[in-house]
Amino acid sequence: MKGLLVKDLCLLKNQKKLIPIVVILAAWFTAFHMDSFAFTYMGLMATIIAIGTSSYDEYDRGFTYLFTLPFSRKTYVREKFLLGFLLLAAGMALAFLCVGAAALLRPGTIDGGEVLAAAVSSALICAAVLGVTLPLNIRYGSERGRIAMFIIFAAAVLLILAVTKLLPPSLSSGVTAFLDRLGGLAAALIGAALAAAVCIVGYIVSVRQIMKKEF
Amino acid sequence: MLKLTGVRKNYPGFTLDCTMEVESGRITGLIGPNGAGKTTVFKAVLGLIGTDGGAIELFGRGAGEATAEDRLMIGAVLAESGFSGYLTVGDVLRILRAFYPGFREDFFREKCEAFGLTGNKPIRDFSTGMKAKLKVLAAVSRPSRLLILDEPTAGLDVLARDRTLDLLRDYMAEDEERAILISSHISNDLESLCDDFYLISDGRIVCHEETDRLLSDYGILKPDGPALETLDRRYLLRALKEAHGCRLLTDQRRYYAENYPGLVVEKASMDDYLTLMLKGEAI
Numbered sequence: 001m002k003g004l005l006v007k008d009l010c011l012l013k014n015q016k017k018l019i020p021i022v023v024i025l026a027a028w029f030t031a032f033h034m035d036s037f038a039f040t041y042m043g044l045m046a047t048i049i050a051i052g053t054s055s056y057d058e059y060d061r062g063f064t065y066l067f068t069l070p071f072s073r074k075t076y077v078r079e080k081f082l083l084g085f086l087l088l089a090a091g092m093a094l095a096f097l098c099v100g101a102a103a104l105l106r107p108g109t110i111d112g113g114e115v116l117a118a119a120v121s122s123a124l125i126c127a128a129v130l131g132v133t134l135p136l137n138i139r140y141g142s143e144r145g146r147i148a149m150f151i152i153f154a155a156a157v158l159l160i161l162a163v164t165k166l167l168p169p170s171l172s173s174g175v176t177a178f179l180d181r182l183g184g185l186a187a188a189l190i191g192a193a194l195a196a197a198v199c200i201v202g203y204i205v206s207v208r209q210i211m212k213k214e215f
Numbered sequence: 216m217l218k219l220t221g222v223r224k225n226y227p228g229f230t231l232d233c234t235m236e237v238e239s240g241r242i243t244g245l246i247g248p249n250g251a252g253k254t255t256v257f258k259a260v261l262g263l264i265g266t267d268g269g270a271i272e273l274f275g276r277g278a279g280e281a282t283a284e285d286r287l288m289i290g291a292v293l294a295e296s297g298f299s300g301y302l303t304v305g306d307v308l309r310i311l312r313a314f315y316p317g318f319r320e321d322f323f324r325e326k327c328e329a330f331g332l333t334g335n336k337p338i339r340d341f342s343t344g345m346k347a348k349l350k351v352l353a354a355v356s357r358p359s360r361l362l363i364l365d366e367p368t369a370g371l372d373v374l375a376r377d378r379t380l381d382l383l384r385d386y387m388a389e390d391e392e393r394a395i396l397i398s399s400h401i402s403n404d405l406e407s408l409c410d411d412f413y414l415i416s417d418g419r420i421v422c423h424e425e426t427d428r429l430l431s432d433y434g435i436l437k438p439d440g441p442a443l444e445t446l447d448r449r450y451l452l453r454a455l456k457e458a459h460g461c462r463l464l465t466d467q468r469r470y471y472a473e474n475y476p477g478l479v480v481e482k483a484s485m486d487d488y489l490t491l492m493l494k495g496e497a498i
Contacts, residue, residue, distance in 0.1 A: 003314030010306035056299050064296035068261050070286035215263040
């Protein structure tokens with residue numbers, strides 16, 4: 001695990017030029033009162049970067065050599081999830097720094113509760129994205145995995161739209177009322193449980209896929 | 216140290232069926248034409264592909280029972296794959312240090328310097344020879360007991376090849392319990408390095424021979440027309456007809472040299488052996 005993490009951190013050095021751009025953009029969002037979006041943006045960037053390390057592994061048939069090193073295939077999947085969570089935490093921390101700086105520069109304009117809700121929801125959504133994207137990347141490779149990911153997310157959006165359109169108005173307003181009644185903590189717990197479920201399923205599918213793979 | 220018993224792997228149009236052994240203290244070569252199944256053998260041993268039958272025994276245990284420690288004991292070089300091209304030599308050092316307790320960092324640095332593998336250039340900008348040197352250095356710097364080397368000298372010039380082979384000899388000299396399984400298209404490399412070798416063709420091991428015996432006992436006979444009829448055929452293995460006569464492979468070169476004074480008798484090289492065994496007709 002340690003060797004894989006060191007390898008990925010070495011690979012991430014190649015993206016160091018991206019960090020100032022990401023931070024500047026996050027600062028720009030907060031400067032224009034888009035505090036919540038800073039969290040979503042940083043979280044998604046962290047997730048994309050973590051997933052991107054598998055395309056570095058894949059480059060020039062690198063997988064074949066990589067899997068001669070002393071780690072199990074299961075460890076490879078675990079490490080990718082761990083890296084994703086670590087980068088996600090780093091992304092959230094950077095977003096907090098940007099929003100914290102904005103709070104100092106324009107006191108009284110930032111709602112702490114709203115910021116916390118944005119951070120938690122962004123982190124949970126990004127964790128779920130990681131749980132969906134990683135098995136796709138392992139199954140199809142980084143190029144085809146990206147296409148598969150777009151198809152799945154487009155299908156998910158269409159499904160949500162269809163469900164909201166097709167639900168009877170009484171049921172639809174009932175769901176909305178239920179969500180409104182939920183306290184922040186309860187909503188966060190439900191969200192966390194859903195994200196954890198997606199990640200667990202993603203992990204199991206990833207392990208199955210990688211066990212079947214031949215290099 | 217490594218034993219393959221009836222290991223099968225089926226692909227459309229190709230089946231590997233391999234039985235061979237690599238003993239500790241020995242360097243074993245695997246020779247054969249392109250597409251014979253050498254890389255498939257290496258991949259099966261390294262667990263990169265599944266097998267459809269047979270057994271692979273590594274360090275006295277079934278391949279499926281290999282522990283994490285067993286995997287630490289293997290160093291591999293693959294012809295078509297290496298560290299990600301986005302990494303540098305320094306990154307490779309950091310990664311191997313993290314993976315292998317007992318990684319010989321000073322040795323690796325010193326040899327990288329000697330082989331001209333310095334600077335912060337990403338591996339993708341290396342020449343083929345530089346990549347090959349790095350792969351071999353990364354393998355011999357680990358605290359491994361078994362090296363699996365698929366074409367480790369491919370792309371190296373003569374001088375770099377000699378130095379690389381010296382590295383492998385030094386690796387073996389350091390510990391008599393170590394072993395190497397190696398393939399190469401350059402038969403000179405294997406002749407000077409291997410204790411024994413297997414010849415593989417169409418996924419099957421055709422024969423197994425000691426290198427010393429090949430070089431001391433095997434020979435190529437080049438009889439003219441009438442001489443061919445009078446030759447004792449008991450020690451002839453293969454015959455290959457050519458434009459100007461034929462070549463015969465024997466494993467009793469001295470017998471023919473002593474008993475047929477006019478006969479052209481030459482030492483057999485590994486290339487001769489491979490060509491005659493695969494293209495020649497059995498006698």
